[in-house]
Every structure is written in C-alpha cells, then in structure tokens.
Amino acid sequence: MAKKEKIKPVVDVSTEEKIKQAARKVFTQKGYAATRTRDIAEEADINLALLNYYFRSKEKLFEIIMLEKLQKFFSVLLPIINDTATTLENKVEGIASSYIDLLTANADLPLFILSEVRNNPEIFIKIAQRKNFLQESVLVKQLQGKRADINPLQFLMSLLAMCIFPFVMKPVLQRMADVAENDFQRMMLERKMLIPAWTKAMLKAK
Amino acid sequence: MAKKEKIKPVVDVSTEEKIKQAARKVFTQKGYAATRTRDIAEEADINLALLNYYFRSKEKLFEIIMLEKLQKFFSVLLPIINDTATTLENKVEGIASSYIDLLTANADLPLFILSEVRNNPEIFIKIAQRKNFLQESVLVKQLQGKRADINPLQFLMSLLAMCIFPFVMKPVLQRMADVAENDFQRMMLERKMLIPAWTKAMLKAK
DNA sequence: GTCTATAACCTGATAGAC
DNA sequence: GTCTATCAGGTTATAGAC
Numbered sequence: 001m002a003k004k005e006k007i008k009p010v011v012d013v014s015t016e017e018k019i020k021q022a023a024r025k026v027f028t029q030k031g032y033a034a035t036r037t038r039d040i041a042e043e044a045d046i047n048l049a050l051l052n053y054y055f056r057s058k059e060k061l062f063e064i065i066m067l068e069k070l071q072k073f074f075s076v077l078l079p080i081i082n083d084t085a086t087t088l089e090n091k092v093e094g095i096a097s098s099y100i101d102l103l104t105a106n107a108d109l110p111l112f113i114l115s116e117v118r119n120n121p122e123i124f125i126k127i128a129q130r131k132n133f134l135q136e137s138v139l140v141k142q143l144q145g146k147r148a149d150i151n152p153l154q155f156l157m158s159l160l161a162m163c164i165f166p167f168v169m170k171p172v173l174q175r176m177a178d179v180a181e182n183d184f185q186r187m188m189l190e191r192k193m194l195i196p197a198w199t200k201a202m203l204k205a206k
Numbered sequence: 207m208a209k210k211e212k213i214k215p216v217v218d219v220s221t222e223e224k225i226k227q228a229a230r231k232v233f234t235q236k237g238y239a240a241t242r243t244r245d246i247a248e249e250a251d252i253n254l255a256l257l258n259y260y261f262r263s264k265e266k267l268f269e270i271i272m273l274e275k276l277q278k279f280f281s282v283l284l285p286i287i288n289d290t291a292t293t294l295e296n297k298v299e300g301i302a303s304s305y306i307d308l309l310t311a312n313a314d315l316p317l318f319i320l321s322e323v324r325n326n327p328e329i330f331i332k333i334a335q336r337k338n339f340l341q342e343s344v345l346v347k348q349l350q351g352k353r354a355d356i357n358p359l360q361f362l363m364s365l366l367a368m369c370i371f372p373f374v375m376k377p378v379l380q381r382m383a384d385v386a387e388n389d390f391q392r393m394m395l396e397r398k399m400l401i402p403a404w405t406k407a408m409l410k411a412k
Numbered sequence: 413g414t415c416t417a418t419a420a421c422c423t424g425a426t427a428g429a430c
Numbered sequence: 431g432t433c434t435a436t437c438a439g440g441t442t443a444t445a446g447a448c
Contacts, residue, residue: 015413033240034325037442047415052443054413108324115321117377118314119240124381134383153383154393154400157375158368165367168374171323175330177340177359187360194360198408205407221431243424253433258425260431 016054018044023065028112032062032119066116066123073113076102081139088142089196092159096195099163100188107167114168147203158202162195222260224250229271234318238268238325272322272329279319282308287345294348295402298365302401305369306394313373320374353409364408368401 013021022044026035037058041048055061080086080094103109117124134140140152147155166173166188173179179187219227228250232241243264247254261267286292286300309315323330340346346358353361372379372394379385385393 030325031237031239031321033237036440038440048442049416049444050414056443058442111321111324114317114374114378115237118317119236121377121381124378131382131384151393151396153379153385154396157372157379158400158404160375161367161371162364165371165374166363168320168371169363169366171327172320172330173359173363175323175327176337178337179359187357190357190360194364197411198364201407201411202404205403242422244422254424255426255434256432262425264424 015044015046015050018046019051019054019061020065023061024068027062027065028069028106028108031112032116063123066113066120067126069109069113070124072102072106073109078133081134081137084138088139088146089200091139091142092199093192093196095159096163097192099160100192103164103167104185104188107170109167110164111168150203155199155202159195159199162191162198166191221250221252221256224252225257225260225267226271229267230274233268233271234275234312234314237318237321269329272319273332275315275319276330278308278312279315284339287340287343290344294345294352295406297345297348298405299398299402301365302369303398305366306398309370309373310391310394313376315373316370317374356409361405361408365401365405368397368404372397 019040022040026039026043030039035058037051038048040061041051044051051058051061055064076098077095080091080098083091086094134153134156140156143150143152143155166184170184173184174181225246228246232245232249236245241264243257244254246267247257250257257264257267261270282304283301286297286304289297292300340359340362346362349356349358349361372390376390379390380387
C-alpha cells in the first residue's frame, strides 16, 4: 500500500497528494525542463510556496514522480516475463494485453520516460534492480528453447515495439493520418489479438 | 540567398553554418526547453550575440532545425511508399534498410521529433504536405490487394515500430540490457534481414 | 500549514563600441 | 560581422507574517 490514508474521499485529498497529482500530469505532458513549478501549483490549485514546503525542490518532486512512473512501466513486464507457469504464447498475450491496457490509460507514459531518460540517465539506474534482468528472464529461456537461432533481444524488442510504439506515435498519427481518438482506441484493442498472432508467425518464419 | 559561399572547406565553415551545426547537436540531444542559447553558442564556439544576429531568436533557429529534421525523417519514407515499380516486399526491404541506415547515423532523431511534437504540434502541420498521405500511398493499396482483412495502418505501424523503436529504446537498452554500441549496431544490421522476413510471416498469418 | 513578498539566479535578447 | 556589457523578464526557492 503506497499511501497510508485509510479512507480518502476523492473530493478532498491532502495538499501533498494534490501536488503530486498535478505534478504527474504536468511533468508527463511537458517534460521536466518545460515544466514550471507555477504550472504545477496552478494545476494543483495551491500556493507556489507549498510545493517547496512539501517537496523541497522541483527536482526532488520530479524524482518522486519519475520513480513512480518507471515502477508503473516495468511492473507490467517483470511478473510476466519470469512466470515459470506460463508458456511463451501466454506471456506474449499477457504483455500485449497488459501494456495496451496500461498505455491506453496513460498514453504519454512511454514518451515521458524515454525523453527524460535521455537527459537524465542517472535516475534510471536507481530503479534498474539488476542489469540484464531481460536476458536472464524465463521468457528469454523459453525463446531460446524454441528458436535458438534467434537473438532473444531482437524478438523482445519487436514485441515491445509493437505494443508501445503506437502510443509514442499517437500524436503524429492523429495529425498525419487523421486518426481520431475512437479509431485509435479501437486499433489498440485489435492489437491485443494481432500481436500474439503476428509474433507467433514471426517465430515460425525461417 | 542565405549564403553566398561557392566552395566551403570543412575546416572553415561560415559562422551561420557553425551555429546551425551546433544547434542541430544541442537541440536534438536535449530538446528545445532544456537547451540554452548559451549552450549552442559555446558548442559553436561563437559569441552569444551572434546567434541572435543571424537567427533573431532561439525559437526561429529551432524552427529551422526542426523542419530540417522532419524533412530528413520523412524523405526516407515518401519516395518508397509511393513507388509504383516495386513490390510490397521491395518496399518493406527498402524502408527497413533506409531507416536503419539513417538512424544508425542519427540515433536521436526519432526521439527528438516525437518529444518535440508533443510540446509543439503546430510546427508539425507545416511540413505535413497533405493529411492521409499514408492511407493514400501505393504501399497501402498493395497491402489491401494482398490482405484486405488487415488494417493497413496496423501493419505499417508495426513495420515502422520494428525499424524505429530500437533507436528510441537505445539509451534504455544500453543501461538495462548492457548492450554496447558495437552490439547494438550489429543488431541493427541484422534487423535489415529480420524485418522483411518477419513482416512476410505476419502477412501470411491468419 | 498556508499565505505574501521578495531574494537570488538564470535566460533570451539587444545596445553600442570596435 | 563580432565583441562586451547589460537589460528585462521570468524562475526557483525562501523568509517571515498569519
């Protein structure tokens, strides 16, 4: 349980939580550098000084939000790829389904993480539990058992690409391909079926 | 006429060009908001005032660089997808090969474009020659001829994802999967073969 | 805990000498 | 065209009253 409030009505959250919610929104939308603490204060409907009272600095607040977001992003992946009870096909379905659900509700999450990691690689080390958690995963072993001739990272990268990239491209798609919000969501739902079918075909390809 | 130099030795470029080169580097590395005009001036090894003398403002300079980068990014795609003389398979090979070459030399190009478009959608309209240039392309028609039951955008999105996403993920990969620069480049070369094979399998999948 | 006022600093841009 | 010096405005952060 991340928070200690017993029952917290949605209409009356603590000031600290209001600031965090606002920070989540503004940071992910605009990125660290383009965000002013005033934007966050205004969004949270609180006084600017309170931000520093609760979080000391913009940077400290950002770090909290970023760690949260990284956690969110990877907590989808980790339990699935190391599940010894499921097949490779199950895992692919699970990853596609969970990521598409997560990103449908948080479309700006991947672009936020990726662009901030570029400017701030250090923060990324903090959450990376251990290096090579991908290569040492059950999924990779299953992959190698099935197709020893395929570099597992190549496959994994394509799988993640098909799940995540559409959300990174979303702003572009909406402008260059006239894809409305409805259409986009329908397409992402369809993707939950397409990705397992396509990756299955990829693993059969010679 | 922006410049009058006929032949310009690499060792002695004009001040204007030095500023542009520096701007290309700093803007793509850090993004618009995190870039200070002082960074660019320092990188270009010129006086800060000269930046404004030649380009009026940070924003104007950025616009020039961004248009250049968008041009670069889409000029790979446009001629290929509308070539009536090539097959669908040829087009996939061409896209994979050209994008991987382009991005190997300009790895931060996609993340730069994608993250700046988020903050500044207007500039994007300027270069988008016409909407729906994807849907109206020869490639989409060929796709529909082959598999009328597949949404061409779904296929195209996966194709571009497999070409571009690895470069967006590159900073993450290098930290979470311990992929060195050499390994990464080898993988991208391998991808030029994998993508045609995989997309072919995808189009056969039922 | 919350507010107002302000300090301390940074950044884009320009004036004016050369 | 290029430089130094500086301005004007904005930004983070804090001091101090309530």
